[in-house]
Amino acid sequence: MGIGIRSRQLRIYELVLKSPTCLFYGVAGAGKTNILLTLTRDLCKKDRPCLYVSTEETLHYEKVGKQVEDYAYTLFTEVYSLDKLLELVFHTSYMNFQTLVVDSINSLYRAVAYEESSLAKFTFLMGFLRNMSELKGLKILASAQVRAGEEDVEASGMSLLDYYFDTIFQVGFEENKRFVKLVKPRYKATPINYFEINEKGVVWM
Incomplete structure (x- = not known):
């Protein structure tokens, strides 16, 4: 696999494989999209098509264009409103995709959080995805935007994200190094992996 990890505690890649729903959240530029693209490249094969x-x-x-063959079984698309994302996810339930990747899952919610129906729509989206994961075996991989404060970093709609996602990772910077830290489920010793990004994707340290 192109995403090999050397960790004495837990292997992020193994956690992703075992978990039905995985979320990566962090500040802008931390590497969330590159992590999702690398996972997509490695997971999405002929017998496991992805959206x-x-x-x-x-x-x-x-980056995708330079590795076309590696993404041969992934369909890429874009949506720019919460309603369109809901519509797309609903139609996905009739398709044969084995993995759904959403980058990022809360950005469209953040854009309309002031609207009265936005929370209900976002809650329905999360519940519907969870239902497809449990009933159809659809693996969900997603990233989430965050609001950064002086002392904390928290994803918008984090209470819902924490409720519906089985496995959650924080992505960030530590002493000029990029890291991925397991946030959920919690262990006594929090597993942290460091990584770099090159033209082909994520390289784990």
């Missing part, structure tokens, strides 16, 4: 949904206009098509 990759971008909501941020940040999808690195040039």
Whole structure:
């Protein structure tokens, strides 16, 4: 696999494989999209077609274009409203995708959080995805935007994300190094892996 990890505690890749729903959240530029693209490259094969949904206009098509064969079984699409994302997810329930990737899952909710119906729509979205994961075996991989404070970093709609996702990772910077830290489920010793990004994707340290 192109995403090998050397960790004495837990292997992020193994956790992703075992978990029906995985979320990566962190500050802008931390590497969330690159992690999702690398996972997509490695997981999506002929017997496991994937749908990759971008909501941020940040999808690195040039990186995908350089590795076309690696993404041969992934359909890429973009949506720019919460209603369109709901519609797409609903139609996905009739399709044969084995993995759904959403980058990022809360950005469209953040854009309309002031609207009265936005929370209900976002809650329905999360519940519907969870239902497809449990009933159809659809694996869900997603990233989430965050609001950064002086002392904390928290994803918008985090209470819902924490409720519906089985496995959650924080992505960030530590002493000029990129890291992925397991947040859920919690262990006595929190597993942390460091990584770099090159033209082909994520390289684990």
